[in-house]
Amino acid sequence: MNASLHHLAHITTRDPAEYQAALGVHRWAKLQQQIRYLWGNEDYFRLRFKAAGIDSPDDIRSLDDFRRLPAFMDKASHRQSQEDSLARYNHPFGLHLTAPLDKVVHLAGTSGTTGQPTFYAFTQRDLDISHQTLGRLFAFAGIRPGDTTFHAFGLSLWLAGITYVQALEAYGARPVALGAEAGVPKILRYIEFTRPRALFATPSMVNQLIERAPQEIGKPVGALGIKLVLCAGEPGAGLPAFRQRVREHFGAEVHDFMGGAWHNALISCASHDYHGMHYLTDDSCFRYDLVDPTTKEPLLLTDGAVGEALHTALDYQAAPAFRYATGDIVKIHVGECPGCGTFGTRMEIVGRADDILMxxxxxxxxxxxxxxxxxxxxxxxxxxxxxxxxxxxxxxPPLRLAIEAAPDTGEAAWPELARRIEQRIRELLTFRPEVTILPYGSLPRTGAKTKLIEIAQPA
Structure with missing residues (x-):
């Protein structure tokens, strides 16, 4: 595979610096049109431009000028924009909605763990392009038109829910859209009955299926015939131990992926080792515009760069991301993938700017x-x-970790296991935690996103 994967076949260089420079030319050509489009939105975007000292779209003369602009939105201001538009216009799609309301034909959202979801709005054109970009993701994973796929993500408004099911249908696949809400026993029975080739699920759900298949359907998950496991929604799918577990139990390849918002799609290759997620949508989205998490100054987009990612849709009609502070701390790799040979940019999500621990x-x-x-x-x-x-x-300090033992790890082995984990974290992360080993089954399972952090409630 090569740069043509991104529908930018004219970029043929295999020099990382030249490649990013060529992408910059393409981004700037698209951005000039998008900036003029957003300037017409007087309720939100024009105010943000003016607050940044921009009096006309012509004041932004280059990609470097664009990259020096401050963030225009984050999750908190996104929610505030929605509240303001509800009060002013009686719709919750934000003051940053840049298309007529009657042109918005599709809606997706976050899980709303803070109480209010953040919405993603799509015009028909936005939705058509999203189906095309997600189609690249499906093709990269090895899903074929005509394949039965099984959808065990939540089927509410989440991007990975209905939006993905519709994209799979548009691609020509045959999704079985049962959803995480059905629960593990029903999911296992439906997989056994429908014989899908690919499974979409969070790593937490995949682990539950492995653990519970023998008791629920009387056979291991490896007997279900699944060949591709695509994971998103939470960390874990890039970890060697998880990937090895999926290969051993399912006999399947596992892919870590993200995408769906504002024409964005990225996915890891099937190589044995994890080398990050290949970015598939450089023609439609600038997802790894990295800035220093503290100073917010733009960083050079070179191999190994790490920073906070700003997200900008290059060509989007309804409520686009534009210098959207995602909160993701991202590491990029630019060049040839050691695992599959594809040339381009790969991304690793290192963490979240708002969940860093000191x-x-x-x-x-x-x-x-x-x-x-x-x-x-x-x-x-x-x-x-x-x-x-x-x-x-x-x-x-000390940071307290509660870690669940495997079913066949006897209690007598727990103290030494805790000591070895503490020592390994000390060696690799330069602090020593306090580890408590718990009996198998002590920690609650969920098919949705697992929250790694628990904060004690005040007494």
């Missing part, structure tokens, strides 16, 4: 702790919680 001056992301802990499978089940006395980032 332990005696050491900055650490929960996903990094999870990655180290999961090295100890199969002695542990893979379920763990980071238990804090108050909200992050500051943590009064």
């Amino acid at each position: 332990i005696k001056g050491v900055k650490v992301y929960p996903a990094a702790i999870q990655s180290v802990v999961l090295q100890f499978q199969p002695e542990i089940s893979g379920e763990l919680r980071i238990r804090l006395d108050g909200p992050p980032p500051r943590v009064e």
Whole structure:
């Protein structure tokens, strides 16, 4: 595969710096049109431009000028924009809605764990392009038109719900849209009955299916014939221990992926080792516009760069992302993938800007702790919680970890197992936690996103 994967076949260089420079030319050509389009939105975007000192679209003369603009939106201001539009216009799609309301034909949203969801609005054109970009993701994973796929993500308004089911249908696949809401026993029975080739689910759901298949359907998941497992929605699918577990139990390849919002799609390849997620939509979306998490200054987009990602749709009609501070801390790789040979940009989600932990001056992301802990499978089940006395980032040491033992790890082995985990975290992350091993089944399972952090309730 090569740059033509991104529908930018004219970019033929295999030099990383030249490649990013060529992408920059394409981005700037698209952005000039998008900026003029957004300038017409007087309720939100024009106000943000003016607050940044921009009096006319012509004041932004280059991609560098664009990258020096501050963030225009984050989750909090997104929700506020929705509340304001509800009060002013009697719709919740935000003051940043840039298409006529009667042209919005599709709606998706976040899970709304804070009480109010954030919505993604699509015109028909937006939806058509999203189906095309997600089709690239399905093709990269090896899903073929005509394949039966099984959808075990939640089927509410989440992007990975109805939006993905419709994209699979548009691609020519045959999704069995049962959804996580059906529960593990029913999901297993329906998989056994419908014989899908591909499974879409969170890593938490995949682990539950592995654990419960023998008791629920009398056979292991490997007997179900699934060849492709596509995971999103939470960290874990890129971890070696999880990937090995899926291969062993399902006999399937596992892909870590993201996408659906504002023409964005990325997915890991099927190589044995994890090399990040291949970015498939450079022609339609600027997802890895990296800035320093502290200073917010733009970073050079070179191999190995790490920063907070700003998200901008290059060509979008309804309520587009434009310098949207995602909160994702991202590491990029630019060049040829060691696993599959594809040339381009790959991304790894290192953590979240808002969930970083500060332990005696050491900055650490929960996903990094999870990655180290999961090295100890199969002695542990893979379920763990980071238990804090108050909200992050500051943590009064020692950091407390509750880690669940595997079913066949006897209690006599727990103290030594805890000591080895503590030592390994000390070696790799430069702090020593306090590890408690719990009996198998102690930590609650969910088919949705698992929250690694638990904050103690005040007495």
